[in-house]
Amino acid sequence: MTAMLDAADVEQVIGRLLSDMAATAGLQMIRLGVRTGLWQALADGAALTPAELAERAGIAEAYAREWLKHQAVSGYVDHDPATQRFTLPAAVAAVLADDTQSAMVDGFAGMLAAMAKDHILVEDAYRSGYGVGWHQRSAEHWLGMDLVTRAEVVPALVSAWIPALDGVEDRLRGGATVADIGCGYGAALIALAEAYPRSRFIGFDYHDGSIASARKAAAAAGVADRVTFEVADAAAFGGAGYDLVLFVDALHDLGDPVGALRRTREALAPDGTALLVEFAVADRLEDNANPLGRLLYASSALVCSPNAIAHGATDPLGSAPGEARLTEVATAAGFGRVHRVDVDAPLNLLLELRP
Numbered sequence: 001m002t003a004m005l006d007a008a009d010v011e012q013v014i015g016r017l018l019s020d021m022a023a024t025a026g027l028q029m030i031r032l033g034v035r036t037g038l039w040q041a042l043a044d045g046a047a048l049t050p051a052e053l054a055e056r057a058g059i060a061e062a063y064a065r066e067w068l069k070h071q072a073v074s075g076y077v078d079h080d081p082a083t084q085r086f087t088l089p090a091a092v093a094a095v096l097a098d099d100t101q102s103a104m105v106d107g108f109a110g111m112l113a114a115m116a117k118d119h120i121l122v123e124d125a126y127r128s129g130y131g132v133g134w135h136q137r138s139a140e141h142w143l144g145m146d147l148v149t150r151a152e153v154v155p156a157l158v159s160a161w162i163p164a165l166d167g168v169e170d171r172l173r174g175g176a177t178v179a180d181i182g183c184g185y186g187a188a189l190i191a192l193a194e195a196y197p198r199s200r201f202i203g204f205d206y207h208d209g210s211i212a213s214a215r216k217a218a219a220a221a222g223v224a225d226r227v228t229f230e231v232a233d234a235a236a237f238g239g240a241g242y243d244l245v246l247f248v249d250a251l252h253d254l255g256d257p258v259g260a261l262r263r264t265r266e267a268l269a270p271d272g273t274a275l276l277v278e279f280a281v282a283d284r285l286e287d288n289a290n291p292l293g294r295l296l297y298a299s300s301a302l303v304c305s306p307n308a309i310a311h312g313a314t315d316p317l318g319s320a321p322g323e324a325r326l327t328e329v330a331t332a333a334g335f336g337r338v339h340r341v342d343v344d345a346p347l348n349l350l351l352e353l354r355p
Helices: 007-036 038-042 050-057 061-074 090-096 099-117 119-128 139-164 168-174 187-195 208-221 257-267 291-310 322-332
Strands: 078-080 085-087 177-181 200-205 227-231 242-248 268-279 337-340 348-354
Touching: 007 038, 007 061, 007 090, 007 099, 038 050, 038 090, 050 061, 061 078, 061 085, 090 099, 099 119, 099 139, 099 291, 119 291, 139 168, 139 187, 139 208, 139 242, 139 268, 139 348, 168 242, 177 187, 177 257, 187 200, 187 208, 187 227, 200 208, 208 227, 242 257, 257 268, 257 322, 257 348, 268 322, 322 337, 322 348
Parallel strands: 177 200, 177 242, 200 227, 242 268
Antiparallel strands: 078 085, 268 348, 337 348
């Protein structure tokens, strides 16, 4: 069989593996630039030598030189061989020197590094069939998720997503009651509390460490009088008469998503709304053969599905369930209306659920 293999096909596989290894290392190099201010130091478009960049960023020249070499061959930085100077293109600066975008990159890079650190837990789970809960993850993973939430979710939630829901923003302005299921460190609810001071908010998460951090964050933001956090299972959280219940990148992590949405339907006011925020993927596997699909299926296999299995799932949704599967789950939970929200969110799918 070996003799029958096409050498070009084998080389292509090796090339693909090498590309993946380079990308894995490259993300950490990009993150180094975020953490040490290298992207910001290049942001004005000046052509700099390694020594000049090192002085601007306050790092050692040898490190600046090697970092620049890597970014040049990776296509993020332009290199002039005649002058040995390096320039950051404006399009790259718009992403990696931008505080919001770079924070999202930092968060994802941190989570991916934590996935590697926690790899042995997942390897054991694959053999045993048991799960790996969020509480078993490295703290870097929790912190990375919080960074991504603050960078990607919070601005969009307040400026675009809430206004796009039918009648919800008016209720929040007048004074509504909101729950966030799987609230993590609480960034989304804290932002909503700052935007809508007449409303009250409560976040639920099974992870007591996240709840403790969320309470501290609410106190630091000065909104603890109207934002509270409780440890609770998603299918058994407390309260009733909610005007809005949020699941932000959380439903697919749950052991019983139908049960969680069924409890949500019970807890909603008669004219209340549930908002599901998931990643924007196609329903068919073959239509997700792209970088986002690769990232999400890896996240699903390494983090999200293991967490769901740890909480009793036998057929977890995974990180990329798609609109059709999510609609099935919502319908099974008793929701009569499942509406896709028309909003500019390239990475996200928003579904508005009504009883």
